[in-house]
Amino acid sequence: MQKHISSAAIMAMEKQERVHFINSLGGFKSVALVGTVDNEGKTNLAVFSSLIHIGANPPLMALIFRPSPPERNTLNNLLETGFYTLNHINETIYQQAHQTSARYEKGVSEFDETGLTPEYKNNFKVPFVKESLVQIGMAFREKIDITVNNTIMIIGEIVQVYFPENCLGNDGFIDLEKADTITCSGLDSYHTTKRLDRLSYAKPDKALTSIL
Template sequence: MIYTKEEIKQLDRITRLKIINSVSGIKPANLIGSANNNGKTNLAIFSSVVHLGSDPALLGFICRPRTSEVGHTYTNIQENGQYTINHIHPEFIKNAHYTSGKFDEDISEFKRCNLSEEYMKDFKAPFVKESSFKMGMRFKEAIDIKLNGTILVIGEIDHLILPDASLVDNDIDLEATNSVGISGLNSYYSLNKIEKYPYVKVNEVPEF
């Protein structure tokens, strides 16, 4: 099956969204928690969280083009400079999925989707209590992507919370975290470790 650029453009909107959102493979499924300066909380599912650097520890995610109905996550982050990134686990995939709805600003997805707010001392953004792998983030930079009007939001990890059993030989075993992945708009996958190899040194590359 081969699609040209023109044929992709001719697909109906939903089909195009599902296909193009899947071509990069399985992506991390995360809930981003935030709050405005009046204490109103917001929770939204994202599949675009990406590692940007280890020192400082930076993560980025993409905000879609904003309208008057959406964009509460970005607005909240701009207000108080803090947010959380929470892994999604099988026990609450359904709850997490429905946070993607375009709820009014005065409706908290935490309450509407039956997920619990959790706070750490001196950190204003809400964590997802049901998640065992989560990060408290401090906003650092926003980069406008002119090609499609999206925004790359960059933050630094301020708090890292993860299961004790997931740290093996100074490495995180994602299978042990029981985190899930996402593809397209609504398909979720479990993560299974297949193999582990050493850090590559050129003089140690085997013959294939």
């Protein structure tokens, strides 16, 4: 049975119910741990489900920041140093990843609290998450204020990438299932995936083929 809900009914929902409902409607999302450090060396780690591809040349990705405190620590740190890391989440660490969303006090590192391991390498000043199989070093590029609801979009450029060598295909595609990357939905639901297909580049009047 199909259910129909319109604006008025959405706005009449109790706050947490609306948050769950609207977050679910966005579909399955990219979920990653964002690592930062301040100029005194204090680390921070926070889970984000708002990672989005912006472009490949230059290689850019964006994150959305809400005005709430845990996200503000990440934002302040990355603006202070100009760098941050994105770390894919796998089945082994999704509970620790979720725990980073707790509102720890400012001086407390989520690395310490969750047992995830900060990994410094290749002279990159911000720690990666050692337990992540896909690790991305980012340089801050642009801050955009989204005035309609007081959120902020941060665009960064990919400057370092670490990933399992056997996940890389001839055409540049990375097999994220081989890298154990998982996805999320809503605020708190975590999912593994199973590939249906890879499809050829679509052209008018040409049948698609599987490129598995």
